[in-house]
Amino acid sequence: MxxxxxxxxxxxxxxxxxxxxxxxxxxxxxxxxxxxxxxxxxxxxxxxxxxxxxxxxxxxxxxxxxxxxxxxxxxxxxxxxxxxxxxxxxxxxxxxxxxxxxxxxxxxxxxxxxxxxxxxxxxxxxxxxxxxxxxxxxxxxxxxxxxTIFLPAVEDAKAHELDFNDPIFEGLRSDYGSYFDTWTTKCVNEHRDCWIIKDGDALAAVVIRKDETRSEAGIVKPGKKILKICTFKVSEDYRGQKLGEQLLKQIFWHAQRNKYDVIYVTAKAKQATLIRLLEEYGFEKTGDLDGGDGRFEKSVGKGKVSLEKGETPIAAARKNYPRFHDGAKAKKFVIPILPSYHAKLFPEVEMLPEDVATTAGAIPGNTIRKVYICRSPNRTIAAGDVIFFYQTKKKGSPRSQSMTSIGVVENVRHTLDADELRRWTAKRSVFSDAELQAMVAGSSPLKVIDFLLIGHIVPPLPLTALTSASVLASWPQSITKIAEPRYLKLKPLINLGFDF
The missing domain is CATH 3.40.50.1010 (5'-nuclease)
Structure with a gap:
């Protein structure tokens, strides 16, 4: 390489x-x-x-x-x-x-x-x-x-639980000078809500948030229920591990489920990586503030995602994430996945206690962009299609023979070349180099499916429920298209916490 x-x-x-x-x-x-x-x-x-x-x-x-x-x-x-x-x-x-x-x-x-x-x-x-x-x-x-890679998890916290002398806040302290202490005192006094990611005792990433009125926010996009992201920080020691993407996913799911109208955040021009990430998922710069910050806003839509003129289903999914377009232009497929690969691709599900599998609602995954690799001969699956992952049989697993997860396809490619596989999967893969090399040791091409993880189905849908509702005729043995009439029977069985 x-x-x-x-x-x-x-x-x-x-x-x-x-x-x-x-x-x-x-x-x-x-x-x-x-x-x-x-x-x-x-x-x-x-x-x-x-x-x-x-x-x-x-x-x-x-x-x-x-x-x-x-x-x-x-x-x-x-x-x-x-x-x-x-x-x-x-x-x-x-x-x-x-x-x-x-x-x-x-x-x-x-x-x-x-x-x-x-x-x-x-x-x-x-x-x-x-x-x-x-x-x-x-x-x-x-x-x-x-x-050496740890499996991060987002935890809820209050501002008074944070140590504002932690190195993760050094950049903010430098940027805002004496106002930093005034601001942190305000956060602590108001018991502001936070999301944190920790690696042992180390604070790897943090978001501090608050609800605001329109007069407080001074935003451009319409709506009364407004979520301000006051702080969005990833520690220098944990850059590159997709923690920003994980926190952004948490923000989107919280706003979607709790029916906010607008999310906004301010960022300095030097925060180029954060700004690129925000823009990738529908934030727009709507103004410049005193002190050099830019204001970035995203409307939180509700209901069905309709395609604008010339818009593709995958473009709509990025803009409206976690909502997605599921009209006739987006084909639907079920993808069977072995339990060992399911654990690799969706570790956040495997970390859940078993009783969570019987709890109503849905949980988001750890990161948004993922890749699935298989040898399916299916050549009809394409960008914008909706995919449903089905974990195959595993004794004792609450997800055995069940539909567990939903994604939207970004790209589909085929290869038999190890170097090409490395290049295509490097920024998404959960596999080691040795595992990738083992995958190409075959005569048929590998199918590489880049997808956006929409979320996980909780509780998972067992095969019995899928066959009883006439969604599936039997357990899927390869990537299988779900015809539109069958999908319409599946849709009411899925609770994502928002309408789609």
């Missing part, structure tokens, strides 16, 4: 002679696990344009430590613009040359902290090939040291 690292990463490898810990760890783990690290020759061209000789020489000396990718045929400037957007500056051209290199698999992943590159990658549908340093570190650990 090959990493291409952007200049902005290389420059940070040394800061006044001190090796930056996370970049040094990235290189160490790459070396230990046989992952090659390259720079692009275009990065050299970019550095050579620096008019400051001393800085130019220092940067080039850092780049000299890495082999270069050279003589990569590049499309015309017009073609690059068509794919990646306007290129007003020379360094913009360098950026898209790096993206082009990973798009044609000269390198497997581009590692960059540049928000502009991440946005161009999304525009060109190559975002799954671009990682931050934190993303890359998590991928290396999961692929080659899978036992």
């Amino acid at each position: 090959k990493f291409l690292i952007d200049t902005n990463v290389v420059i940070q490898l040394e800061n006044d002679g001190e090796i930056q810990a996370k970049f040094a760890e990235l290189l160490r783990r790459c070396h230990e696990n046989g992952v090659q690290v390259f720079v692009h020759e275009a990065s050299i061209e970019d550095i050579n344009r620096d008019p400051k000789e001393a800085r130019r020489k220092a940067t080039l000396s850092k780049l000299d430590k890495f082999p270069q990718l050279k003589k990569i045929p590049t499309p015309s400037l017009d073609d690059l613009k068509a794919k990646y957007g306007e290129l007003p500056k020379p360094n913009d051209v360098v950026d898209v040359k790096l993206l082009h290199a990973v798009s044609i698999a000269v390198a497997d992943f581009l590692i960059t902290e540049d928000d502009g590159i991440h946005r161009r990658a999304k525009r060109a549908s190559v975002a799954d090939r671009v990682m931050t340093v934190a993303d890359a570190l998590v991928w290396l650990k999961q692929s080659f040291e899978p036992d």
Whole structure:
């Protein structure tokens, strides 16, 4: 496997002679696990344009430590613009040359902290090939040291339970100065509600929230019931582990079930990763506030999701998450999944006590974006389709022979190539590198299904209930389409906590 690292990463490898810990760890783990690290020759061209000789020489000396990718045929400037957007500056051209290199698999992943590159990658549908340093570190650990990954869970807390001297709050304290103590005192005094994720005693992530009136919020989108996300923080030590996605999912489910009209959050421009995540799931920037914060709002819809003109079912699912379009344009499928793979894909369900399986309501999953890998010959499943996971027989399991989970398909691809499988699954997979290699050891292509996890069905629907309602004729042995009349019989049996 090959990493291409952007200049902005290389420059940070040394800061006044001190090796930056996370970049040094990235290189160490790459070396230990046989992952090659390259720079692009275009990065050299970019550095050579620096008019400051001393800085130019220092940067080039850092780049000299890495082999270069050279003589990569590049499309015309017009073609690059068509794919990646306007290129007003020379360094913009360098950026898209790096993206082009990973798009044609000269390198497997581009590692960059540049928000502009991440946005161009999304525009060109190559975002799954671009990682931050934190993303890359998590991928290396999961692929080659899978036992090191912890299974996070969101817990409810009150603000007075938090230690505001914890390192996770250092950035906020720095940004807001003396007002930080005033604000934390207010949070404690009002017993504000929080969601936290802990790793042992370490606070890995936190959200502090409150209800607001329209006059307090000063928002643009209509509605009376308003949820303000006062704080949304992931510890530097836990970046790349999808904790932000997990907390965002928690926010969406809470707002949807409790019939809020609007969610809003403020964020500084430097919080580029958070802003990209918010925008991915329907938040819109509606204004700038004093102090440099931007205000981002999302309407919380109710009822059936209808497609706007030209809108696809998957685009509607992202915008309205966790609500989704289930009209005739979205086909429905049931996917049988072995208990061992179910535990890998949905660990949050396996961690539930057995008596929860008999409790009304539904629980959201840990992260939103997931990937399912199988060898089904089905060629009709496509983006926007709704999928229902059915756990096969397992003695003693409350989910044995039951429909447990719902998702919406984002993408479907096929491969027999191990490197291709790594590239496609790196930002979603729960499997180690050894497990992925074992999967390709067969003669038929693997089907790789990227999907958004809508949620889990609680209690799960057993086969007896599914056959009695004429949803299924018998237990599914492979990916099976659910005809629309049968789906209409299934829908009333599912309680997600909101209408769909």
